[in-house]
Amino acid sequence: MLWKWPLHFGLFLLSQFVEIIVPITAYTASLAAHQMGFGLGQFIMPLGWPVELVVWISALTFMIYIVHFALHRVRSLWAFHRIHHCDENLEATSALRHHPVEDFIALVTGIALAFLLTPSLNTLVFAFAIIMLINLFNHSRIELPDRVSTLLEWIVVTPRLHRVHHSPLARQTDSNFGGTFTIWDRLFGTFCLERAAGMGLDHESLAGPNSRDFDTLMLEPFKFLFKGRQQD
Ligand SMILES: [Zn+2]
Numbered sequence: 463m464l465w466k467w468p469l470h471f472g473l474f475l476l477s478q479f480v481e482i483i484v485p486i487t488a489y490t491a492s493l494a495a496h497q498m499g500f501g502l503g504q505f506i507m508p509l510g511w512p513v514e515l516v517v518w519i520s521a522l523t524f525m526i527y528i529v530h531f532a533l534h535r536v537r538s539l540w541a542f543h544r545i546h547h548c549d550e551n552l553e554a555t556s557a558l559r560h561h562p563v564e565d566f567i568a569l570v571t572g573i574a575l576a577f578l579l580t581p582s583l584n585t586l587v588f589a590f591a592i593i594m595l596i597n598l599f600n601h602s603r604i605e606l607p608d609r610v611s612t613l614l615e616w617i618v619v620t621p622r623l624h625r626v627h628h629s630p631l632a633r634q635t636d637s638n639f640g641g642t643f644t645i646w647d648r649l650f651g652t653f654c655l656e657r658a659a660g661m662g663l664d665h666e667s668l669a670g671p672n673s674r675d676f677d678t679l680m681l682e683p684f685k686f687l688f689k690g691r692q693q694d
């Protein structure tokens with residue numbers, strides 16, 4: 463899998479143009495809203511930092527769940543999210559595998575939520591760090607004993623749960639949308655404890671060698687969209 467690291471690192475660098483500015487721009491939005499006397503932070507902050515962190519991380523992971531659901535259900539969004547799903551074997555760096563358009567969606571929605579909730583800088587950075595660490599963990603090849611996974615899955619998304627989401631079987635792909643905590647999938651009936659039926663996309667143009675080529679990964683989503691328009 464050594465060939466994959468430069469590819470994922472390249473995608474990571476590209477997405478950092480967008481992703482590294484998510485906490486910065488989100489905090490700027492938070493400050494702006496705060497100065498305008500807008501946002502819910504003014505009511506949440508007096509309750510203390512632990513409460514603020516729980517509110518912010520709950521809202522952020524819920525929004526990520528909704529956006530991820532939409533990335534699967536809306537064809538023009540799925541065109542870009544397929545870059546993440548065509549990976550043939552998951553490893554920690556697979557968590558970094560996103561098309562910049564998908565990162566841009568994360569940026570816009572992150573800014574909007576920060577404007578609404580006006581979190582402090584500490585809360586914002588801590589939450590993004592937790593989300594990134596759990597994402598790297600659940601894309602990794604760590605094989606935990608079933609009992610440990612079952613215990614962890616009361617709260618966090620484990621590698622075996624996220625592998626189900628990366629299965630080519632539609633029923634399994636359309637489950638376990640949460641990337642950090644399992645609560646949203648449990649609440650909305652998309653939690654799936656089955657064994658993953660496979661890995662990657664076995665029925666699409668991005669399967670096989672195409673899933674390893676940087677240029678193809680960047681351009682193919684636009685061809686996918688154009689092809690769809692021609693068929694309409
Ligand atoms: Zn997905």
Ligand SMILES: [Zn+2]
Pocket residue numbers: 546556557601624628
């Ligand atoms: Zn994933």
